[in-house]
Amino acid sequence: xxxxxxxxxxxxxxxxxxxxxxxxxxxxxxxxxxxxxxxxxxxxxxxxxxxxxxxxxxxxxxxxxxxxxxxxxxxxxxxxxxx
Amino acid sequence: xxxxxxxxxxxxxxxxxxxxxxxxxxxxxxxxxxxxxxxxxxxxxxxxxxxxxxxxxxxxxxxxxxxxxxxxxxxxxxxxxxxxxxxxxxxxxxxxxxxxxxxxxxxxxxxxxxxxxxxxxxxxxxxxxxxxxxxxxxxxxxxxxxxxxxxxxxxxxxxxxxxxxxxxxxxxxxxxxxxxxxxxxxxxxxxxxxxxxxxxxxxxxxxxxxxxxxxxxxxxxxxxxxxxxxxxxxxxxxxxxxxxxxxxxxxxxxxxxxxxxxxxxxxxxxxxxxxxxxxxxxxxxxxxxxxxxxxxxxxxxxxxxxxxxxxxxxxxxxxxxxxxxxxxxxxxxxxxxxxxxxxxxxxxxxxxxxxxxxxxxxxxxxxxxxxxxxxxxxxxxxxxxxxxxxxxxxxxxxxxxxxxxxxxxxxxxxxxxxxxxxxxxxxxxxxxxxxxxxxxxxxxx
Numbered sequence: 001x002x003x004x005x006x007x008x009x010x011x012x013x014x015x016x017x018x019x020x021x022x023x024x025x026x027x028x029x030x031x032x033x034x035x036x037x038x039x040x041x042x043x044x045x046x047x048x049x050x051x052x053x054x055x056x057x058x059x060x061x062x063x064x065x066x067x068x069x070x071x072x073x074x075x076x077x078x079x080x081x082x083x
Numbered sequence: 084x085x086x087x088x089x090x091x092x093x094x095x096x097x098x099x100x101x102x103x104x105x106x107x108x109x110x111x112x113x114x115x116x117x118x119x120x121x122x123x124x125x126x127x128x129x130x131x132x133x134x135x136x137x138x139x140x141x142x143x144x145x146x147x148x149x150x151x152x153x154x155x156x157x158x159x160x161x162x163x164x165x166x167x168x169x170x171x172x173x174x175x176x177x178x179x180x181x182x183x184x185x186x187x188x189x190x191x192x193x194x195x196x197x198x199x200x201x202x203x204x205x206x207x208x209x210x211x212x213x214x215x216x217x218x219x220x221x222x223x224x225x226x227x228x229x230x231x232x233x234x235x236x237x238x239x240x241x242x243x244x245x246x247x248x249x250x251x252x253x254x255x256x257x258x259x260x261x262x263x264x265x266x267x268x269x270x271x272x273x274x275x276x277x278x279x280x281x282x283x284x285x286x287x288x289x290x291x292x293x294x295x296x297x298x299x300x301x302x303x304x305x306x307x308x309x310x311x312x313x314x315x316x317x318x319x320x321x322x323x324x325x326x327x328x329x330x331x332x333x334x335x336x337x338x339x340x341x342x343x344x345x346x347x348x349x350x351x352x353x354x355x356x357x358x359x360x361x362x363x364x365x366x367x368x369x370x371x372x373x374x375x376x377x378x379x380x381x382x383x384x385x386x387x388x389x390x391x392x393x394x395x396x397x398x399x400x401x402x403x404x405x406x407x408x409x410x411x412x413x414x415x416x417x418x419x420x421x422x423x424x425x426x427x428x429x430x431x432x433x434x435x436x437x438x439x440x441x442x443x444x445x446x447x448x449x450x451x452x453x454x455x456x457x458x459x460x461x462x463x464x465x466x467x468x469x470x471x472x473x474x475x476x477x478x479x480x481x482x483x484x485x486x487x488x489x490x491x492x493x494x495x496x497x498x499x500x501x502x503x504x505x506x507x508x509x510x511x512x513x514x515x516x517x518x519x520x521x522x523x524x525x526x527x528x
Contacts, residue, residue, distance in 0.1 A: 017220070019115065019125075024219030032204035032224075032329075039448045045204035047445070047484075049211025050120060051113070052192045052340070054479035055445055065479065065517065069214070072115070 007077035014073070022068035022079055023049075023056050034058055034068055035081040084109060084182040085400050086169050088157055088343060091119020092386040093378025093393035094188030095139045100397030101186075102146040109180055110143065111152045111171060114218075117143065119190055120210060121386050123217040130238055131281045135390075152180075156516040160185070160347045167347075167373065177522045184373045184400045187344050187361075188393055191337035191379035194429070195484055197443050197451075198436040200302030201333070209239040209334040222248050224330030228307050230254040230299045231334040232427045234385075237282040239332060244289035251328050253286075254297040256312055261426040268422030271415040300436050302331050317432030335429055338487070339379045342515040347374055351510065353503045354382045356424040358487075359510045366405065367396040375400055384420030391416055434495050443492065444485040446478020454489060458496040465497075466490035466505055481512045 002018045009026050016025030023034060023046045033043040034056050047055040051070045059080040060066045068079070087098045090112035098110045112119070117140050122128045128136040143149055155173040162168070163181065170179045193208035200206060205224065209231065212223045226249045229240040240253045262269065269275070286293065294309075298316065300323065301308035307326045311319040341351065344361050350370035352362040360382045367375045375396040378389035391413040395405050437443070439452035457463040457472035466489050469475065475489045476482030482489075486509040490501045 020219045020221070024215050024221040027215065027223065028219075028221045034204075037448055042202065042448070043204050044202065044445075045207070046211050046215070047195075047202075047207050048192055049207060049214035050192060052480060053445065053484050057479065069211075070113070 005073045005075050007073050007075065007079060009079045010081055016073050019072055022058065022060070022071055022073050022077070024069075025073045026068070026079075033081075085184045085186060085397075086111065086167070086180055086182040087186045087188060087397075088112075088169065089119060089188035089190055089378070090114070090117045090143075090151070090153075091121055091188060091190050091378065091389065092136075092139075093190070093389035093396075094119070094186070095143055096390045096393030097186045097188055097375075097377055097397035097400070098149055099139060099142050099146070100394045101401045102143075102148045104398065104401040104403050106148065106397075106401040108146075108149045109152060109182065110149055111155050111157060111169065111180075113154065113156050115154050117151070120192075120214070123214060125218065125220055129217070130242070131278050157343060158514055158516040158518050160343055172516060172518060172522070175522075177518070184375075185347070186375045186377060186393075186396045186400055187347070187349075187369075187380060188376075188378045188389070188396075189340045189343050189380055191339045191383060192483070193334040194336050194338045194487075195333070196335050196429070196433045196436070197441055197485075197488060198298075198300055198302070198333075198433075199438055199441050202442045202445055203302055203304070205305070205328075205330050206302050207330065207332055209235060209332040212243060212330065212332040213239050216242060216246055222246055223332070224328070225249055226251050226328040227330045227332060228252045228254070228299060228309075228326060228328045229332045230256075230297075230309075231336075232256045232429070233334070233336045233423070234427075235334065235337075236293075237286070239334075240291060241282060241285040241289065243332075244291060245285070250289065250291055251326050252307075252309065253291050253293045254299065254309060255293050255295050256298050256316060257314065257427055258295050261314075262422070264425050265422030268418045272419045275419065298436070299331050299333050305329055307331055312430075312432060315430030315432045317430070317435055335433075336427060337379060337383045338483075339381075339383065340483075341380060341510040342512050344369065344374075344376055344380060345511045346513065346515060347371055349374060349376065351507045353506050354424070355421065356383070356428060357501070357506065358383065359506045365410070366399040367392055368399065373400075382417075382420060383423070384416060385423070388413065388416035388420055431491060431495065434492055443488060444473070444475035444478065444482075446480050446484075447474040447476075449473045449475040451492065454492055455496060458493060463493065466493045466501070466509065469493045476509070479517070482509060486510070
């Protein structure tokens with residue numbers, strides 16, 4: 001087995017396998033909500049799961065609007081909900 | 084050289100056929116592994132007839148003349164004289180490739196219909212539940228409802244059950260008797276019964292009983308409302324039942340991803356199910372010289388048809404003739420694809436599931452009430468005007484999820500039907516993937 005990956009999501013440490021997407025890793029911890037919306041502040045999670053819908057966007061190391069369903073978790077990443 | 088975009092069944096078959104006939108191939112895909120959405124996997128492909136995937140993977144991997152470029156998002160395509168340039172992003176940097184010929188096999192994504200609560204966490208497409216499980220080994224939830232229409236619900240429901248989820252309900256909106264409308268398709272595709280038996284066995288093994296003529300009409304904090312519908316998806320009666328689930332995976336067939344072919348100027352047509360698809364000739368050639376299109380982009384038809392279309396595109400692009408046997412096989416699968424559209428049509432009754440407060444455009448948080456206001460109060464007469472008033476379809480996904488639904492809602496309000504021009508226009512996007520201006524500025528050609 002390869003080394004587990006450790007990153008933070010809104011400050012909390014998340015551990016996952018190499019190659020797992022950020023969304024998959026967070027959902028695997030039992031947390032579905034990845035962000036809240038700009039206007040209604042409604043919670044959102046993954047929806048299409050394949051990079052089409054942009055519902056799962058998060059801020060990764062300060063870069064906004066990254067699709068967490070597509071991007072593999074890397075050690076030390078700082079992931080935050082978009083808004 | 085031939086560039087193939089997309090490494091699902093169609094793209095793999097195209098790359099393999101082209102390489103087998105002496106062409107150099109660059110196979111570009113956005114994922115980290117071969118297989119596309121349908122053959123998504125971590126270590127091995129599972130499901131019905133998955134050995135086909137392994138054979139094709141092995142051939143593509145071992146072919147010296149195929150260069151596989153993974154985790155690359157193509158964001159634009161341009162012509163340079165006789166050549167075609169494909170620009171893509173990989174690992175945060177911009178690169179490009181040129182070739183004489185291009186085969187597009189960019190696949191499809193789940194079609195979604197709005198209902199109260201479809202924007203809550205836990206509501207997702209069957210494709211999302213499948214991608215989490217097959218691609219990442221993660222169950223979307225412990226108690227899952229699978230619903231919508233079409234045969235794809237079967238692998239999703241049985242796959243989740245095999246992985247240990249409690250599938251508390253499997254709801255198909257249509258009656259299976261609709262298949263009786265397509266006797267020729269069934270006779271020409273007897274092998275499909277093997278697939279049906281495969282899934283029937285799995286359903287029995289996990290005590291899953293599909294219920295027909297039912298839809299998820301509401302999802303609220305783990306409470307799922309199941310309602311009966313008629314064949315056009317209008318709610319039948321006020322009777323409904325509630326089940327508890329943390330995930331509802333609801334899908335209404337598929338929409339092809341037309342972005343790249345649209346950028347390349349390939350002509351579109353409206354398919355028998357009202358979906359915008361690419362017009363191709365008997366050799367899978369698009370309206371653009373030296374650009375072939377294979378798979379779901381030419382009309383939703385599933386992996387069997389995609390494999391044959393890909394093989395034909397790969398053969399023709401490498402200057403080979405296509406045997407009449409291969410054309411006949413494709414013909415039989417096309418008859419089956421037409422039967423799928425006849426068996427699982429999307430009735431317009433879905434428009435009555437939403438309330439004024441129901442989100443229609445997820446990106447820009449536009450509700451049904453907002454769209455109604457743009458038509459009734461502001462006088463929007465088509466979906467483009469309604470979009471300009473409300474911003475529906477102008478968010479990050481560029482209308483991939485909602486534009487067809489918005490067009491149908493506006494058509495319902497104005498008592499018109501969606502025109503072919505509207506259908507095609509709403510699928511055109513000038514840039515396929517978000518790209519930072521700084522990267523464009525640094526781009527080296």
